[in-house]
Amino acid sequence: MSEHYSERDLQREITDLETKSATAARLFDIRRLIGGLFVVYGVIVTIAGFTASDADIDKAEGVNINLWTGLGMLALGLLFLLWLKLRPTAPPPPDAVPGERDE
Numbered sequence: 001m002s003e004h005y006s007e008r009d010l011q012r013e014i015t016d017l018e019t020k021s022a023t024a025a026r027l028f029d030i031r032r033l034i035g036g037l038f039v040v041y042g043v044i045v046t047i048a049g050f051t052a053s054d055a056d057i058d059k060a061e062g063v064n065i066n067l068w069t070g071l072g073m074l075a076l077g078l079l080f081l082l083w084l085k086l087r088p089t090a091p092p093p094p095d096a097v098p099g100e101r102d103e
Helices: 007-027 028-049 054-059 063-085
Strands: none
Touching: 028 063
16 A cells, blocks of 8 residues: 655655754764863863862972863863854755765
8 A cells, every 4th residue: 555645745754854864963063072071071170170189289380280271171162062053064965865976
């Protein structure tokens, strides 16, 4: 038994697939992964910097290296996430199918 689709049903299905494709492209954007990891690790290292003992600071020639590194990682992660927000990934055009080439 074959199902008959109207033109409207096909258009709705195509629109749904394009929306899912755009969502998947945004979800797996490498900037999200890198930015998120840098933010998480930056928070952890910054907390370690706030709780550093005097002996730890003396080992680093008087510089609270954990604090400064953590803040730098946090800033870099936030810049990646800001970049993602300002320049979102465009989904691939629907007529471009991977693996096919014009010969």
